[in-house]
Amino acid sequence: MKKIIDFTLNGREVSAEVESHKMLLQVLRDTFQLTGTKDGCGQGECGACTVLVDGISINSCLYPAFEVDGKSVTTIEGLVGEGNKLHPIQEAFVENGGIQCGFCTPGMIMSAKALLDENPDPTDEELKKGISGNLCRCTGYVQIVDSIRKAAKSLK
Amino acid sequence: MKKFDYFQPETLKDAYSLIEKSNGSYIYIAGGTDLIANIKNRLIQPDALISLRRIKEISGITQNKDLTLGSMTLLRDIEKDSHIGQNYPALAQAVKILATPQIRNVATIGGNLCNSAPSADCAPPLLVLEASVTLEGPGGQRSIAIEDFFMGPGQTCMNMSEILTRIRITPPGENTGMAFLKVGRVSTDIAIVNAAACLTMEKNVCRKCRLSVGAVAPVPLRLRSVEKMIEGQEISPELLNRAGKMVEEEVKPITDVRSTSGYRRIMSGVLIKRAIEEAIRRMEQNK
Numbered sequence: 001m002k003k004i005i006d007f008t009l010n011g012r013e014v015s016a017e018v019e020s021h022k023m024l025l026q027v028l029r030d031t032f033q034l035t036g037t038k039d040g041c042g043q044g045e046c047g048a049c050t051v052l053v054d055g056i057s058i059n060s061c062l063y064p065a066f067e068v069d070g071k072s073v074t075t076i077e078g079l080v081g082e083g084n085k086l087h088p089i090q091e092a093f094v095e096n097g098g099i100q101c102g103f104c105t106p107g108m109i110m111s112a113k114a115l116l117d118e119n120p121d122p123t124d125e126e127l128k129k130g131i132s133g134n135l136c137r138c139t140g141y142v143q144i145v146d147s148i149r150k151a152a153k154s155l156k
Numbered sequence: 157m158k159k160f161d162y163f164q165p166e167t168l169k170d171a172y173s174l175i176e177k178s179n180g181s182y183i184y185i186a187g188g189t190d191l192i193a194n195i196k197n198r199l200i201q202p203d204a205l206i207s208l209r210r211i212k213e214i215s216g217i218t219q220n221k222d223l224t225l226g227s228m229t230l231l232r233d234i235e236k237d238s239h240i241g242q243n244y245p246a247l248a249q250a251v252k253i254l255a256t257p258q259i260r261n262v263a264t265i266g267g268n269l270c271n272s273a274p275s276a277d278c279a280p281p282l283l284v285l286e287a288s289v290t291l292e293g294p295g296g297q298r299s300i301a302i303e304d305f306f307m308g309p310g311q312t313c314m315n316m317s318e319i320l321t322r323i324r325i326t327p328p329g330e331n332t333g334m335a336f337l338k339v340g341r342v343s344t345d346i347a348i349v350n351a352a353a354c355l356t357m358e359k360n361v362c363r364k365c366r367l368s369v370g371a372v373a374p375v376p377l378r379l380r381s382v383e384k385m386i387e388g389q390e391i392s393p394e395l396l397n398r399a400g401k402m403v404e405e406e407v408k409p410i411t412d413v414r415s416t417s418g419y420r421r422i423m424s425g426v427l428i429k430r431a432i433e434e435a436i437r438r439m440e441q442n443k
């Protein structure tokens with residue numbers, strides 16, 4: 001079964017014919033070639049596939065593509081500003097060693113974005129809870145938490 | 157992953173008529189956080205999913221005389237509801253530490269119950285609050301006690317075409333305190349053991365006691381014999397120890413990837429003791 005879905009993707013109106021058994025993750029990566037969103041566990045465990053749907057963070061590996069019809073999706077590619085300028089959260093990750101291999105980074109940054117949009121001034125506890133759905137194999141999280149804390153400051 | 161069709165009906169009627177046509181090869185989907193993972197792992201292979209997301213009447217929180225939760229209410233919305241946080245803290249706590257933010261943003265309370273995992277975190281609070289659930293199908297609707305809903309791992313008393321539409325909780329009244337506790341490997345994980353308590357006190361004496369543990373038997377358990385032993389008694393350390401021992405005898409835990417049956421047995425007693433203490437502490441704070 002196929003259907004045309006219309007939605008907003010990183011601020012642009014888009015439309016695509018998708019198969020009913022596809023998850024949003026596949027549509028983003030295969031149909032729209034937005035490979036910033038990563039395919040990790042595919043089971044909701046690791047958070048590498050995190051994107052925002054109507055501003056709220058979700059695991060795109062478990063999100064049926066038909067359900068984004070009429071909604072607004074933001075991926076890591078949508079954070080970059082004019083002239084390819086990095087978003088302050090991205091910049092903070094680069095500057096504070098929040099990235100090593102980078103596989104978890106897009107999902108981590110989308111979770112950080114969702115958190116800071118809802119709570120611009122999180123406590124350390126709230127911050128850690130905010131990224132509790134994102135696993136990182138490399139950094140040990142300390143630099144990630146540090147990066148988000150600094151991003152929160154620069155966003156104020 | 158096996159291919160499947162995907163339907164998005166806007167009314168309960170349309171949902172039933174789709175499932176009735178399918179001879180058991182279609183299945184309802186709520187947030188999909190259990191279901192899609194099960195399909196990917198080939199535990200089930202449905203021909204089509206019938207999404208309940210567009211059926212508006214089964215979503216949302218209302219408090220009249222009773223608290224009513226539509227089955228499609230997101231865990232996220234329960235977590236953020238200050239009325240529930242204030243008046244039903246055991247449920248609020250369960251939802252707050254269930255899975256990850258991304259999961260809570262799409263998972264529903266109805267899905268948590270219908271999935272019928274012995275470890276479902278919403279089950280113990282709803283059992284101690286003596287919630288009732290409304291099941292609706294082409295043949296009409298029925299309302300049953302949550303205790304009669306779970307039949308075994310992955311099994312409920314619903315028939316194939318029925319939909320869980322609402323969960324109803326009667327406010328527990330004065331001098332009542334409640335708590336939910338969970339032990340897991342990490343905070344976002346499925347419970348090794350979870351437990352809830354709801355106690356109504358008259359000075360030091362317990363007038364009404366409701367207890368539940370999960371992940372230690374084929375279904376989330378109400379602990380009736382322990383409740384009976386506690387009611388009418390003054391809460392003392394000796395009484396709590398006796399309660400803990402009784403819980404250990406009543407549970408039937410298994411060993412799996414998360415824990416051993418021995419650890420689960422001991423922790424179920426410990427968690428019930430702590431949940432009772434926490435419930436009483438909460439009640440005293442609210443005075």
Ligand SMILES: Cc1cc2nc3c(=O)[nH]c(=O)nc-3n(C[C@H](O)[C@H](O)[C@H](O)COP(=O)(O)OP(=O)(O)OC[C@H]3O[C@@H](n4cnc5c(N)ncnc54)[C@H](O)[C@@H]3O)c2cc1C
Pocket residue numbers: 043044045183184185186187188189190191192193208227228253254255256259262263264265266267268269270271275276277278318319320321344345346347
């Ligand atoms: C990483 C991860 C961590 C998790 N951690 C926890 C945890 O800590 N605690 C916990 O309890 N759970 C946990 N879960 C399990 C799951 O997220 C929850 O059980 C969730 O509440 C399921 O809700 P859903 O809306 O996604 O259900 P779905 O997956 O959509 O549905 C689950 C089942 O219920 C049926 N169903 C759903 N709604 C209805 C309805 N209204 N009427 C009839 N049938 C219905 C579906 O057909 C399906 O069989 C976790 C899952 C993941 C992936």
Ligand code: FES
Pocket residue numbers: 038039040041042043044045046047048049050059060061062
């Ligand atoms: S790929 Fe989606 S959570 Fe791991």
Ligand code: FES
Pocket residue numbers: 098099100101102103104105135136137138139
């Ligand atoms: S930087 Fe490698 S997984 Fe996080």
